[in-house]
Amino acid sequence: MKFGIVTFPGSNGDYDAYQAVAESLGGKAVYLWHKEDALQDADVVILPGGFSYGDYLRAGAIARFSPIMQAVSRHVERGGPVVGFCNGFQIACEAGLLPGALLRNDSLQFVCAEVPVRVEATGRFTDRFNVGQVLALPIAHGDGRYVANDETLDRLEGEGQVAFRYVSRTGDVDPAWNPNGSARAIAGITNAAGNVLGMMPHPERAVDPLVSSGDGRPLFESILARVGA
């Protein structure tokens, strides 16, 4: 079982992701340069955080044309798992792997903070959490406001595709605890097939209790358990 971590020009979360899966969890991981056209037999693809292509045009808009993204799309079509954190979520939306889009935070401020995030559904990425569990996860973004039309939002909710939501520390949805103005306080979603997860918070920066809550760790444990070590 091997993680493939894509490095785009401007990625800055690729090393964090590598550190999380390879050093902290003892998994196998390889970096995939954006110009490669194959996944080096990676079983799980991570689209990391950062500012791919300088966020030119729109966050994530140019990265989807990188050669590696063709291989990522084929991997998704075959049912292979892909997770996108932060810029990776934006890229997944722009590439059509996930519905909706991520726009400028309603505050117009870049937000860098540890925020409470509630687990909304369990699935192949979230098995090791409990539904309703409130995690403390770091966010660091200027364009994190999730937007989709009402029909799409209703479908996401109805099909259990909302994976994570911004909540108060006591686990309640409250506009005061929505850090970017996301529709229905959505922090992370999965695709209809359940093999693509996109989320603005950074679980890969929260695996080691020495420097974080450690609350992101079960996400990677869920993946390892499902795909097999």
Next chain:
Amino acid sequence: MTRYRVAVHITPRTGILDPQGRAVAGALHALGFAGVHDVHVGRHVVVELAASDAAAAEREARTMCERLLANPVTEDFAIATIDETAGAA
């Protein structure tokens, strides 16, 4: 083939919160422009291309907007101008 310069306006879709536009509207109010009731901040993209005629240039620019320049989930676009430019393509 003729060379054209096509200008495209891309704006946030009506009904989707535009915090940038709202902030600019607030600043204009602060400057005393009391009549301002809304501002939308978008992008202006100029594409220079070769096409058989102006209609073909516009068609191509629309396709570019649909596929890349605008995000169909959150943005609207309009072709602002199409100008023939000097020089054979």
